[in-house]
Each structure stands twice: as structure tokens, then as C-alpha cells.
Amino acid sequence: MSQTIFEYSTAGRKGVSLPKREIDTHLDSLIPKELQREKIARLPEVSEMDVMRHYIALSHKNHFIEKGLYPLGSCTMKYNPKVHETLVRHTCFANLHPYQPEATLQGALELLYELQSDLAEISGMAKVTLQPVAGAQGEFTGIKIIAAYHKAKGNTHKTKIIIPDSAHGTNPATCALVGYDVVELKSKSDGRCDLAKLRELVDENTAGFMLTNPNTLGLFENQIEEIAEIMHAVDGLMYMDGANLNALLGIVQPGKIGFDVMHFNLHKTFATPHGGGGPGCGPVGVVEKLIPYLPVPMIDKNDHGYYLDYKHEATSIGKVHTFYGNFAIMVRAYIYIKMLGAKGLRRVSENAIMNANYLMKRLQPEYHIEHTEFCMHEFVMDGTKQKKEQGISTIDIAKRLLDKGFHAPTIYFPLIIPEAMMVEPTETESLDSMDAFAEAMIEIAKECRENPELLHDAPLCTPVRRVDDVRAVKVLEPIYPIKD
Amino acid sequence: MPYISNTDRDRQKILSVIGVQKFEDLISSIPAKLRLDKPLNLDEPLSELEITNKIKAQTCQNICAGSANAFLGAGVYDHFIPAAVDTIVSRPEFFTAYTPYQAEVSQGTLQFIYEYQTMICELTGMEIANASLYDGASAVAEAILMAVRKNKLMKAILPATLHPEFVKVIKVYTEGIGVELLTAPEKDGRIDLKALEAMLDDTIGSVVVQNPNFYGNLEAVSELDAIIHAKPKCLLIACVDPISLGIINPPAGYNADIVVGEGQALGNSMYMGGPLFGFFATKLDNARQMPGRIVGATLDKDGNKAYALTLQAREQHIRRNKATSNICSNQSLCTLAATVYMCLMGREGLKEVATQSAQKAHYAAVELCKIPGISLAYPQAPFFKEFVINTPKPASQLIKLMLPRIIYPGVDMAAFGKPNALLIAVTEKKSKADIDALVKAMQEVVK
Ligand SMILES: Cc1ncc(COP(=O)(O)O)c(C=O)c1O
Numbered sequence: 001m002s003q004t005i006f007e008y009s010t011a012g013r014k015g016v017s018l019p020k021r022e023i024d025t026h027l028d029s030l031i032p033k034e035l036q037r038e039k040i041a042r043l044p045e046v047s048e049m050d051v052m053r054h055y056i057a058l059s060h061k062n063h064f065i066e067k068g069l070y071p072l073g074s075c076t077m078k079y080n081p082k083v084h085e086t087l088v089r090h091t092c093f094a095n096l097h098p099y100q101p102e103a104t105l106q107g108a109l110e111l112l113y114e115l116q117s118d119l120a121e122i123s124g125m126a127k128v129t130l131q132p133v134a135g136a137q138g139e140f141t142g143i144k145i146i147a148a149y150h151k152a153k154g155n156t157h158k159t160k161i162i163i164p165d166s167a168h169g170t171n172p173a174t175c176a177l178v179g180y181d182v183v184e185l186k187s188k189s190d191g192r193c194d195l196a197k198l199r200e201l202v203d204e205n206t207a208g209f210m211l212t213n214p215n216t217l218g219l220f221e222n223q224i225e226e227i228a229e230i231m232h233a234v235d236g237l238m239y240m241d242g243a244n245l246n247a248l249l250g251i252v253q254p255g256k257i258g259f260d261v262m263h264f265n266l267h268k269t270f271a272t273p274h275g276g277g278g279p280g281c282g283p284v285g286v287v288e289k290l291i292p293y294l295p296v297p298m299i300d301k302n303d304h305g306y307y308l309d310y311k312h313e314a315t316s317i318g319k320v321h322t323f324y325g326n327f328a329i330m331v332r333a334y335i336y337i338k339m340l341g342a343k344g345l346r347r348v349s350e351n352a353i354m355n356a357n358y359l360m361k362r363l364q365p366e367y368h369i370e371h372t373e374f375c376m377h378e379f380v381m382d383g384t385k386q387k388k389e390q391g392i393s394t395i396d397i398a399k400r401l402l403d404k405g406f407h408a409p410t411i412y413f414p415l416i417i418p419e420a421m422m423v424e425p426t427e428t429e430s431l432d433s434m435d436a437f438a439e440a441m442i443e444i445a446k447e448c449r450e451n452p453e454l455l456h457d458a459p460l461c462t463p464v465r466r467v468d469d470v471r472a473v474k475v476l477e478p479i480y481p482i483k484d
Numbered sequence: 485m486p487y488i489s490n491t492d493r494d495r496q497k498i499l500s501v502i503g504v505q506k507f508e509d510l511i512s513s514i515p516a517k518l519r520l521d522k523p524l525n526l527d528e529p530l531s532e533l534e535i536t537n538k539i540k541a542q543t544c545q546n547i548c549a550g551s552a553n554a555f556l557g558a559g560v561y562d563h564f565i566p567a568a569v570d571t572i573v574s575r576p577e578f579f580t581a582y583t584p585y586q587a588e589v590s591q592g593t594l595q596f597i598y599e600y601q602t603m604i605c606e607l608t609g610m611e612i613a614n615a616s617l618y619d620g621a622s623a624v625a626e627a628i629l630m631a632v633r634k635n636k637l638m639k640a641i642l643p644a645t646l647h648p649e650f651v652k653v654i655k656v657y658t659e660g661i662g663v664e665l666l667t668a669p670e671k672d673g674r675i676d677l678k679a680l681e682a683m684l685d686d687t688i689g690s691v692v693v694q695n696p697n698f699y700g701n702l703e704a705v706s707e708l709d710a711i712i713h714a715k716p717k718c719l720l721i722a723c724v725d726p727i728s729l730g731i732i733n734p735p736a737g738y739n740a741d742i743v744v745g746e747g748q749a750l751g752n753s754m755y756m757g758g759p760l761f762g763f764f765a766t767k768l769d770n771a772r773q774m775p776g777r778i779v780g781a782t783l784d785k786d787g788n789k790a791y792a793l794t795l796q797a798r799e800q801h802i803r804r805n806k807a808t809s810n811i812c813s814n815q816s817l818c819t820l821a822a823t824v825y826m827c828l829m830g831r832e833g834l835k836e837v838a839t840q841s842a843q844k845a846h847y848a849a850v851e852l853c854k855i856p857g858i859s860l861a862y863p864q865a866p867f868f869k870e871f872v873i874n875t876p877k878p879a880s881q882l883i884k885l886m887l888p889r890i891i892y893p894g895v896d897m898a899a900f901g902k903p904n905a906l907l908i909a910v911t912e913k914k915s916k917a918d919i920d921a922l923v924k925a926m927q928e929v930v931k
Contacts, residue, residue, distance in 0.1 A: 005599050005827055015828035016566050018836050022916040023847045027731065027839060030846045031866050035702050037733055041607050045830045048568050055824060058596055059577035063589035066576045072585070079487055080580050083532050089570070092543035095550025098560055098757030099895045101883060104552075107545030108756055121525050133618045133758065134813040136800070144656060169800035173810035179660035182805045220513045250524050251511065257518045267813065271487070275817030276593040277583035277615070277777070279759035318656040322559055322621040322649045322746070323757025335539065339486060341529030347485050350507050354490070357510055358498045374502075374510045402589050410585075413801070430489030431497065457785075459588050465785035467587035472782035472794040476771060478612045479602040480781070 004480050005054050009044040015051055042482045061463040062276075063407045069429055069437050071359075073378045073410035073422025074168065074216060076246045076268035081339075084272070084332035093331055098323040102307050108327070109306035112299045115334045116283075119264060122337075122345065123242070124253025125285030128264075129294045131325040135243055136170040138263025138282025139210075141295060143178045144317040145261055145286060146208045146237045148293040152315065155235060158207035162236075164193055166216045166414040171241060180207060187416055191217040191371045195226060206234050212241040213254070214376035216414040216422070218356065220247075228258025237261060237290075245269040246426070247353055247377035250346030260287045270333035281329035293317050297324070351427035352377040355434060359425055362438040366445035370417055378424035380417050386448045387419055392455045394419040397444055399466060400458035404440040486532075547890060549754065553918050554892040555848075557870050557909025558698070559620065559647055560757050561749040563727060563837060564913050569751045569824045579817055583777070587792045588784075593816070594791035597779040600823040601765075607729040607826075608722075608743040609736020610765035614776035616814040620723065620746025621650040623762025625657030626775040626809055627721045627742040628690055630766075633773045633808065635717040637689030638663055641680065644670040645697035646723070648900050673701045673862025673872070681711050688715060690742075694723040695732070698900075699907065700845075700870025701862055702732065709739040726750050726763065726822075728868050730838030742766045751825025752818050761815035761822070771795060775809030840912035841869035844919060848910050849873070851923045857930055861905055870909040872897065876930050879906045885929040891922055 070077035119128040132138040160181040172182040188194035213221045240262035246269045267280035292315040297308035360379040367381040383394035398408035410422040584590030604613040617623045628640045668680040695703045712720045722735035724745045735743040747761045780794035800807040857876030879896040894906035
């Protein structure tokens, strides 16, 4: 069943037909023998049908959005419109080369220019770069921009960035990569930033604050103005991790409430596919005073048309991508924004918030929820009740959910909630599918009480049983041992 | 409203179950003065048909390299992609899933990554590969950062023959933790090995070599091992074109410690340079210092073969500011395309693609150099599928003059300090007639 493609390999079998050689010079006359490969790379020798059967069989082992609810909190697993896929494959997008003459790229550049502008409007930021290819690279770009700002101002003493303990792991990892010390801010009992503690931590050496809003508990950081004031008083900059922007479309513009820099996740908020783990796209928006530090090139226009703008290269942080970022993902997000418009985007957030609150309400009787106030687009419940009463962990509950045809929520994150289960239904789920999910969760709670063994054994109905990931580390086997 | 399932009645039901009157009651935690008081200023929404027409009109303004007679490379290449690649990549089972956090319902993704890792190791001669990085440029940067973690030496040498865009990205990625980047000069389009040798001392943590290099030339890799590993702690980072590995000596052959590169050419369309993907492979004893996700084979509870993310203790979600990289989402779907591509090509196919690319590139070089005023910029250096020619006029002029013929003759090297030079890439997709048309046009425009 889990046969690898290498095991289908049969000497001499071919999966492709290539043109015959029009120019058949001997390789040795072109490339010195000592620079050539001696032993052929042992790729599988399979037919096209072998390949199709194998990968289609593998595809059947995946959970994916079209199969069922995918409530992976903080990941915004909304439905990905299929018109995006059809249109992006248009040869005049797919076959563009980054070094084509600008005059031949006008349609593409116009699209990017409009997307830059639309994202600026949505976020309330002055300008947006589309170059970063993922959320974490957006963070990196944003924190580099903060560093460049301080450098330009001679703020060499600024060595630390403050991050709440509820933050995603990429936030501290990014700051470390930029060279900042990370100072963790404890959350207070209502799940939000503790202002008193923040005041204690902030000093002249503070370069900035990185905040996810709504935060990873699904709560809006309502003291944002005060936080921004505290930071700005020491010339610290406010970074917003925009992973949760799906709660704010047409409701709040981050650039207008105190944030100086933010990243978007087009693969979350703007319905571009997650691709089994990417490619995504992580544009960054900044306020006016940070525009000089944006990566090069930007997309701009003048009387002659659209062009790649390198004017500010001297002040820019430089480049984070070989070319202009994940263009094919930008095209999809562009289509999404153009199809929804202002009203549609606002509806997205409204329905995302309503759906999350609906599920929270339905699950509250069975699962412990630390923060029971109305949530934004996601909420965090936990398995502490089941752990205490039946010795069942969140991982068991998650695995049982797989048996019932759903993906599990994000589990054990945020780290500040023990046994966390972070649920984000998104706006594209219907009432019926949410009810089905709620009933499955309620049934699991019942199984915890009545048949706890079942939970420890789960999953029972998935393509494989519970996978031993400890063994995967102990007996490291990262590649298949190919036979000649 | 497209893509939203709730009807007005559903909304009413939802609100009443929650126990509120109206949507606004749910966002009472957002202070009123922070809320937007008017709709966003965006275009009126378009229907699916309208957006289709708009996009078609927009793409018509492009003249894509695919429909032109293009000889553009410099990191992004137009190799042939069999139809079956897109058939697999278009499966929602793959493209709407996310990172395989729940292994039991992600075996499809996990297994193809395992197969991908295996193929990358087979091509490069390495022992372990990760699931991908953002692009070739950031992959080189991550390799330098890994070398620093391993030997704690804060200097890295980049060759002057490395892709200039890579250099820019590497600088941004490595300056934060204080890596000092030195440049080994070039001589005749290849690394000046004498100069490199003179630069090496015990403070150098890694040396990067790009092979073929930015100019398309093949470096004298067989000599690098002795020079670089004369310093026992220094790591050799090879950045390679995976297509070239169909015929070119794999980096294990010259004892590279880390092998990275841009993977787009393996079955991914060019898309104006994104998405790309970086591959990253190394020796097994570096496993715990690697960046990015790694899949390993293991067993399930019943003892059946299964796959899982492994060595996660390196990653940001566990190690936070001590992680080996900040990467989370990578370029997974691009590696699926690469995996399917490599399967379809098989042993002989990849070799054939590489061989034909080399043959056609050399034919183009010979024919172009018959034109008075045109010569190879680096006549001594062997090359693979890409080469630089000196032109009698600025390349920008030649490019412009060829526009009406819809020929893109190559990358203008002016941006890289060589105004009278073109970097020309030829893949197996070019026919002899395409090349002859380029040569004929060149004859006309250089006059
Ligand atoms: C809150 C938060 N920040 C940042 C990220 C990183 O985004 P990406 O995976 O696109 O790099 C994530 C991803 O899950 C996230 O949930």
C-alpha cells in the first residue's frame, strides 16, 4: 500500500517522450569528461500511467478542504475558488520570464500594482510590497525594515523586540534571525497583553513590539492604542502579524490604529491555496515613514506605463527573494479581491466571526474554554477537562476527530493554554458542516467518558493508524534506499 | 455572496444560537473609534465571467516568453513540462491541504516529500534533504547560516561568479547575526582559485560555489575540495542547477558539505519568477542543524510503514528564537511538481534533457560567434546550457531591436556591470530553427 515510486521502477520503462536530437554533437566535445557525471542518477523508471496511479493513490490519503472541514486555527483553511486556478494557468502568466523586457510585462505589472494598492487600502497602510513569499518571510522583511529605520536614525542602542507569550513561533525565530533579543511579555488573565508588565519591559533599548491582532486566542487586543503609545514614546515600532486578518476585513484597518508594519498571508485571508505547506505569499505594508526601507523593486507607474522601481535601493533593506515574490499566488489573491469587493470582504470577516462564535457556543458545554467572551474569527478550547477526568489528552481527541472525517484543530498552540485546541471554521463553512463538526466533537466528549480506550487507540479509520513520530526521530530514515 | 455559505436565514439562526441580536454585538471588544466607519475603497465586485474577461484582457498586454522566441535564463528556465505534472499538482487533495501536521490524514503529502527528498539526494549525492526552502537564494543563505551554527565561524566567501540577485538576498539574510561576507574574485568567468586559496584561513566558515555559475560556466570543481577542505572546519556549499545534474558531476563528487539550488526548472512554470523553490541537502551528521521541514519514514501503531515530520525540535514552533530557521510554510506544491517531473523523466529523460540543452546551447554559441563583433565573453570556460557573449552594441539596444521580431535574445548584463554583454540560455525546448532565427536576427541588429 505504501509502496514508494522507486519500487515501481523497471529498467528501460519511460514516462516521457522528448524531441529527437536535432544537434547531436558528442558531449565529450562540449564538456570536459572530468566535469561530467559518471554514474547515472537513479531516478525511477516508470510509465506515465505508473506515475498517475501512484500519485493519485497518494492523494487519496490526504485530508483537504474539498473533503471536509479543516478547522486548523490560525491557518484560515477557507475554500479556494477554482476560477483562480483556471485563470492563473493562462500561458501569459505561467510563461512569463522575470527578465523579459518591461514593455512585455505590462499586464502583469498592472495587476501587481493594483494588488499593492488594494492591500494598502485594506490594511490602511501607506504602501505594500508583495515580495515576501510566506508569512514568516513577511515577518523577516518587516523586522528588517524596523532595524533599517533604527539604523537610519542612529538608534544603535535598540537591541530588543517584545513579543507576547501567545505569539506564533515564527515571531521570535524571525527576531533572532534579524539579530534582536527577544523579550517575552506574559499575557494577563483575560488573554491580552498586560500593560503594566509591558511598561516594565519597555525602555530605550526597545526596537519594537510584535503583536498578532486578533491574537492567537482569537481575541482583539483592545488596548492597542495605549500599547502603541507606550512603544512610540521610546521610538519603538509596532509590528502586526497579520495571520489573523480574516477577522478584520472592512472592520479595522491596522495601519490606522497604531501599527507601523504588518504582513498579510495571502494563503490565509485571500483564499490562495495552502499547497500542502506552500507556496504562500506574505506581503508587507508599512506607514509613510517606513516606505524608504521597503525591499526593491517596488512596482510603480509613470506616463510610459508600469515599471519595476529600484529608486530607493540605497535606503532599502535589499531583497528577500531572487525576483519579485510568488507571482502566481498574487494573481489568485488579486482575483479574489476583485470578485469580492469591499462589501464581500467585510462579509467574509463577519461570517468568519459568526461561525467561530457559533461553534464556540455549541462546544462550550463539553469542553473547557478559558476565555469565554465573544471571539473573533477563531477560539481556543482545550482538553484539560478530559485530561483531568478521563486521562485523555488533546492529541487523542484530535486523532479521534480524524476518524470522523474532519481535520483536527491546531493543537498545543498557543503555548499558554494547556491542551489547547484552536478552532477556526472560516466563513466558507456552512451551518450544516459546522453542526456536523460540533456533533462529532460532542460525541467525542461522550466517548471520553464512556470508552476512553477508544480515544487512546484512535485513529482507527484513517489510511494509517497513529503514526510513531518518536521513532521517526530515533531511527532517522529521511530517504528511501534506492536499489540499482 | 460567492464562497460564503450562510444565507440570511442562517445568519439569523447563528446569531440567535449565540444569543445576540446583530453581528455588531460580537465585536464589542473592538473599541468603536478603532472601527472603520465607511466601506473600503475598492473596485465594485466582479462576477466570475467578468473577472475572467478582465484577466484575459490583462494577460493580452503581456507577450510571454512562452510565445516569444526567448533565450532567457539567469535562474529561471523554460524547460519542457509534461502534461501529467499539472494533472497531479491540480488535485485539490494536494493543493488545498496544508502542512502535514496530522500525519494520519496527510500520508499523501508526507510520502511525496519523502520521495522528493530521496530524489534530491540521488541527484546531488547527499544523504538527507529537507522539504524545501523559499528559493535558491534563501537556500544559499540558510546554508551559510547552518555552517555558522556548525563551526561558529562568522565569515563566508561568496564567489564573484554567484548570481548577483542571490548575493543581495544572502546579504539581507546573514547580516543580522553578523556574518561577514567576502568575495572571491573571478578570472575568465570562473572563480580565481589562486585568489580563493589566498583568502582562506581558519576564520572562514564556508565557501559558496555556484556550478554552473551565473555566467553558465562550469567551475573547476575538482580542485575546490583540496583548496577548501585544507581548512578542516570550512564547509563547501555547492549551489547547482538540478537539470545540469543529469550530466554534470554531482556535488558529492567534489566533496561538497551542503548542496542547495533553485529547483524551479524541475517541472515548474516560470510565472515571472515565482513561486520558485530552494532545495537543501547535506550529509547525515548535519541533520540536526538543518533548516526547514524534514519527512522521515516510520511505522504506525500496527507496524505498517508510515511517514511523519521528523527532527521537529529544530523548528520554530518548538524552539522559537533558538530555531535553526524561521521558515514555516515552504514551497511544498512546487516540490510536488518537481517530484512528478523527476519520475516522468526518469534516469534517461533527465540525462537527455541536460544533453540536448547543452548541445543546443553550444550550437547557438558557435553560430552566434560567427557574426562579426560577437564573441564568447569567456572562451576558456566550459559551460552547460547558458553562456555570455560580448556584443558590439549595448545589449539593451539589441534587445529593443529584436522586440518587433518577438525574440528575447538573452538577459542584459548591464545591470550586472557588463553593458555590452548578453547572457543567453538555451534549453531542450529550443529547436534548431529557433536558434537559427535568433542568429539571423542578431546578424541584422548588430549591423
Ligand atoms: C500567527 C501566525 N504567524 C505567522 C505564521 C507563519 O506564516 P507562514 O507559514 O506563511 O510563514 C503563522 C502560520 O501558521 C501563524 O499562524
